[in-house]
Amino acid sequence: MKQSKNSLFSQHHPSHYHDNKNDENNCDGCICELFRRLNEECTDGCTVNNQFFYILPKGENQPVGETPIPFRFLRFDSESCCAFFEIRIEQNTVTLQVAVDCHEISGIVPLQ
Numbered sequence: 001m002k003q004s005k006n007s008l009f010s011q012h013h014p015s016h017y018h019d020n021k022n023d024e025n026n027c028d029g030c031i032c033e034l035f036r037r038l039n040e041e042c043t044d045g046c047t048v049n050n051q052f053f054y055i056l057p058k059g060e061n062q063p064v065g066e067t068p069i070p071f072r073f074l075r076f077d078s079e080s081c082c083a084f085f086e087i088r089i090e091q092n093t094v095t096l097q098v099a100v101d102c103h104e105i106s107g108i109v110p111l112q
Contacts (some may be wrong), residue, residue: 001030027081032102035083053085055100056107063109070111076102 027036038051051073054063063069071085074097082099089096 012106017054018026025100028057032076032081032106034108035073036078039078042073042075046050052111054109054111055105056086056109058085058104058106060106071098 010028031091042051043071052070053073054068055071056063064071069089071087074084074085074086076097081102083102087096087098088094
């Protein structure tokens, strides 16, 4: 799925703020740190690496979805603490992009 430059999920969206001088932020915690490191490894875009995860939301004991949904990691924005993913639903016929605050995730299971 191609993203337009004006897509909210695009790294080039006008509201996307970058300040590399001030890397201090409030995206603390092990999950946020994992996404931050994974994002640094994705120099050519994470869709090339096909990093898929099951996501365990905070306060839940099961991954997202009646049948767990694989989330493909796209990128992490350390300013907003948002991790961006792509998911496929309806028997893989519909592709959606989702943004999740890393603080709302208590665990991830990498898929290979």
